[in-house]
Each structure stands twice: as structure tokens, then as C-alpha cells.
Amino acid sequence: MSEPVLATRNLCKTFNALVATDDVSIDLKPGEIHAIIGPNGAGKSTLIGQICGGIKPDAGSVHLGDSDVTNFSTAERAQAGLGRTFQISALAMEDTVLENVLLGVVGRSAKPWRFWSPALKARDLIESSMAALERVGLAEVCDQVTANLSHGQRRQLEVAVALALTPKAFVMDEPMAGLGAEGSHSMTDFLSELRHEAPILLVEHDMDAVFALADRISVLVYGRIIASGSVDEIKASKKVREAYLGEET
């Protein structure tokens, strides 16, 4: 088996009395999409926060490639190769679409200390940004102010910013949320290809998308991984159906 790109070992996190992450060990191997599913409030976003930084685990560790990044800041983890998208878009709403992606490109170059030459004339940076926008289908609206984008376009822009980082692993929190059937479809196609560039840890509520995309699924309930396996295994698991899928069907 190939070495995981990203892994957590025995992560634990409690908020006061609430156990949000309970001994979670997952990994992400090259070329795969590993989906994390679970009911609302199961602790998916909290888990992602611990992987990407911002939420400090009470115990356990996070590994990216060979390095233990548990004590890295969010920025250092991004530098080390984590590309994250947010469940609730965290974009610079006053800026244009292009400027938002440019931020990702600058982040990757780790050289924000350029004070004199205009950012929008830095040809190399603009080209990388446009390439990322092209891929998510936002190239035409590159000059629009982000606040004017539709919800779906903002989701795409989230992904474009992460693409601009050319990370070693993607961590995506509900990229399909609110996309509608058609948007969901094209995003599914897109992510399906993207996994070959860098594996994706995917948190998603859209079951059709998850079943279409995932190489592996882990089910998180009350902060615990109750099952982990292939799509068919998860579909067949009685435990999962009782705890989670059963509620819906």
C-alpha cells in the first residue's frame, strides 16, 4: 500500500461536555477521494478544523506526508501543502473574482512582500489565476465583484482558490452545498478528475455525489468513526443504516 498523504491519529476534541471528535484516525492515500459523511453536528467541520488548523485538538496528531503538522499554524499547514475549501464561503466579498484567486497564487509563492509593482500586472500570477478560474468555469466573470456572484459561483470560486495553491491534498467541506442538481453534477465530474492531481478528503451531505465519487467512505456519528469502507460496504452496513442512512430512507 502506498503511504498516506494525509493522516490523523487518535484525534480527540471536546467542547465543554460535548465530545465533537472522539479518537478519530483516518488517512488519505494518493489518488483517492475519501468521503466523510455523518448527520448534522456529527463533528465533520470540527475534524476539518483540526486537520487544517484553527481548532487545536485535545489529543492526537495530524500528519502531512512525513511530517507531523499538529503544532503547525494554519498558514504553515497550507505552506506544507493543504488546500482547504470552507463549508461557508470565506471569500473577500469586496474583491473581484480574479483577486480572490490571486490570493491563492500569492499564498503558494509565499511572497506577499511586493510593495510597488501592481498585482494585476504580474503576468505570471495572473496566468496561474486565470488557469484556475478556467478550470472551474469562472473565467468569464473574472472581473466581477465576488459579492455579486451567485451562491453556486462562490462555491466554484472556493474550489478555484484551493486549486491555485496546487496543494498535496485537498480538504473540502461540503463543496456541493446549495449547488442544485446541475451544479452538483458538474462539480462531481470535476472532483472526479481532480483526485488524480491530489487526493481529496471530502465532507459532503449529497449522497449521490458521495456514492459517485468516493473510493472510501468513513461515517462519523457523535464524533466517532462508526464505519469505514468502500461505497458498497457502507451501503450494505447495517450499523450505518441504523445510525445514519436509516434516518433518511
Place this chain on the structure above:
Amino acid sequence: MIREGYINAIVLFGFLLIPICALIIEEPYTITLATRAAVLALAAVGLNIALGIGGLVSLGHAVFFGLGGYAMGILAFHAQNYIPVELGPLTINGTKSMPIIWLTAVLVSAFAALIIGLLSLRTTGVYFIMITLAFGQMFFFFSISWSAYGGEDGLSIYVRNVFPGVNTLVPIQFFGLCFTALCVALFVQSRLRASIFGLVLNSARQTPVRAETVGLNPMRLKLLAFVISGAITGLAGALFADLNRFVSPTMFSWQLSGELIVLIIIGGVGRLAGPVIGSALFVTLEHFLGEFTDFWHIWLGLILLLIVLFARGGIIGILTGKDGPHV
């Protein structure tokens, strides 16, 4: 609506026209008022970099204004009394040369901004406002008790300092110096805003988590913005002291920090010409209403209220029809 670039040009041109007209009709006091407005605008341009681009609501920018003022006051005081400044083992001669005074003002305020920034940028929101305010008060009370340099009474300088090739005693020439400094600062700000640093800083203001998740450290970006900002406000302080030939603890007062914020909000937060319009309006009101009533601040307050309620982009926002540079 009018493009912002044109408005900026018109504002600056108009600003230049007033003292020129005053010169023609021989109204030297108006030139002094215009100089005062230019210097306050310069101080506010400094703050606008921290506040408008970086989102740092500093209620302590009077620290840098005051430091610039005292840099001028102390150096000129020693020069006019022919006593060197004793800094421990180091002795420095005082000077009446503006370039040296300005450089000192800029370096001292930049250093102060670095230290204050390092200590206060760990906090955000109201806490940041409070910490910067506290630093302002610290400097204020220190200057009051610093009897070597006049304490509460401040320091008077007999003759305005000198600048090579300029007769600074002639009001219009001194105005020219201050106006040039203002234009240079505005140029620096516009380059900075359009640069990669400016872009990233501006995004970090809107969404700090995003800056972090792309691998940037918002704290460092903000710290640098704060230092640049403090340095420009410090330069304004040196000019302000030279304009009045007087420095006193009021330059460190929190009211001054507050006024700088008010100027910016009235003109337009983050907008290039915002502080210039705000300051021109401020000095005009202060002068004309101040003649009739001691309570002219009420009118300023009313304008501020109207702007905050109905025109979030300030006067520049009204003129361009846009609340922000893009939106």
C-alpha cells in the same frame, strides 16, 4: 457617476487652488489653514493605510503624530539653545534641518509602531481599539510629566526649521512642502494598495481565515501596514509642529486620534482622497463654525452621523456612487 481617479485629481487640484487664490487676494491666514488641512490629511493618509486597507481601527495614532512632533520639538529646541542631546553615552547635536527632522520623526514613529503593533495586533476588534487607546494615553501622560521639554506647557520653537532651497518662513512655500509631502504619501498609498502586498492585506482584512488557509500570516501583513501607517502619521506630526512652531502633549491626545478616524470616515474609509476631503471639511468647519460657537463639533458630529447612517463610502462614496473601491 464620476470615476474615482478623476475625483482624486479634482480634489487635489482644488486643494492646491485655495492657497494660491489666497495668495493672490493676500489672505495669508487662509494659506495657514490650508497648510493645517494638508498636514492633518497627511496624518489621516497614514491612518487610512492601517484602517482602510488593513482594517485596523487604531485609536492611538496620536502616538505617532506626537512622536513626530516631539522629534521636531526636541531637535529644534536643542539647536536653538546650542545644547547637544544627551542619549546615555551618545551625544547628538540638535538640528533645524527639516530633512533630518523628518527622517528622525519617521524612524522613531515606525519603531514605536513596530513595538505597539507587536503588542496590540494579537487582539482584534474592541480590544485592539482599547489597547491602542491605552498606548496613546501612556504617551500623553508621559509627555505631560516630561518637564525637560516643557511638560504640560509644551515647547516653543522660535523660528521655523529650514529646508534646502525653500524659504519655509513664507507661508505659501511651507504649504508647498506640506502639500508635496501629502501627494507623495498618496502616491505611495496608491502603489501600495495596487501591489501584491496591498491586495493581500486588503483580503486579510475582509477574511483573515482565508489568508491563513492560503498560507499567509495576517498578523505579519498587518504589522507591516501598521508600521508604514505610523511612519507617515509621524511625518505629519513633525510638519504639524513646524506649522505651529509649537509642540505640546495635546498632539498625543486621544481626541486627536479620534479626529483622524472621523476625517477618514467622512471622506471615505480606504479611499485615496478620503482623508483629503475629510480634512478640508474638518478645518473649514473648525474655522468658520468655530468663530460663532464653541460647540462646532456638534455639526461635525451630525455630518458624521449622516454619513455613517446613509453613505458608508463617505463623501467619495457619494461622488462615485460606490460604497467601496469595487462595489
